[in-house]
Amino acid sequence: MQCNQFLNRMFSKACEYGIKAAIFIALKSYQGERVSLKDIAAKINSPEAFTAKILQKLAKNNIVNSVKGAAGGFEIEKHKIASIQLAEIVDAIDGDSIYIGCGLGLNKCSEDHPCPVHHKFAAVREELKKMLESTNLEELALGIKSGASYLRT
Amino acid sequence: MQCNQFLNRMFSKACEYGIKAAIFIALKSYQGERVSLKDIAAKINSPEAFTAKILQKLAKNNIVNSVKGAAGGFEIEKHKIASIQLAEIVDAIDGDSIYIGCGLGLNKCSEDHPCPVHHKFAAVREELKKMLESTNLEELALGIKSGASYLRT
DNA sequence: TTTAATTCGGACAATTTTATCCTATTTAAT
């Protein structure tokens, strides 16, 4: 069935592109450079028009600044980079749903009325949440800068 | 964008239905009862025809037995119930992809050439994997039987 | 002021996932 859930893909494609785009923009912003959609899509290996939609979301959520017109592009204020959590990017693109939703899709699932996997998954989800909230854009950008990690292929 | 990834939905719908169906079948099998697709769909609140496809996968993966004809239905051999891991059900439906795939969709992502979130996500994924592999159908079915957990609403 | 580079945003298209329909096949019971 080739489903694209957690085991296959931790994030939606939109999220993947959004995270990588934000990292690249942060990296360039540290160098005082503004980057165009075209450059971003090329660097992170993503479809340009689709990436544009995602950047619009990041802009509307005040994660990146967009500048229209010639010599325009995207940037992030340097002083903000270290304070932007991975969780914020994910929330901007996928919505703030880390706190809600049942692992098995029950409409009503709580401590009082749990689904069969409620407690077991709560632990994993909590760990993911903590990780997203304790990871910021700065450290991810520094990883790229130092050559410790990569944005494509 | 309302994407249906981890934060929204840990599993695909297909997986959700498959897990719940397996739990219900296990529960009934303990009582020596075989259950029909119709009963399963009603109890787990899932679309019948779609659930049928998923049960076919579980049957082909030898997780459940299907019996055709009048008085047919689905069942799981009692002695197997405790040995069926959640991970097996997920694998049967979504494929064995827990060990592969990059959090950010890189084609090549490894210790040598990691994506920016490689190490952070590896930890979370590993925990999920362990949880799936250490949870079996029996305990989930017993939770339902004892009233400690629920399959719907 | 014109041009070129750029983002914005609406409409549309392709793909994947989810869901439905219908016929064939199997099997217990009459």
Place this chain on the structure above:
DNA sequence: ATTAAATAGGATAAAATTGTCCGAATTAAA
């Protein structure tokens, strides 16, 4: 044998996600 109750499975449809196209708006620079 016939019938009724089931699963199997192919074809199709609907919905969600992903991806594309294009004109409008904006802005720096010639």
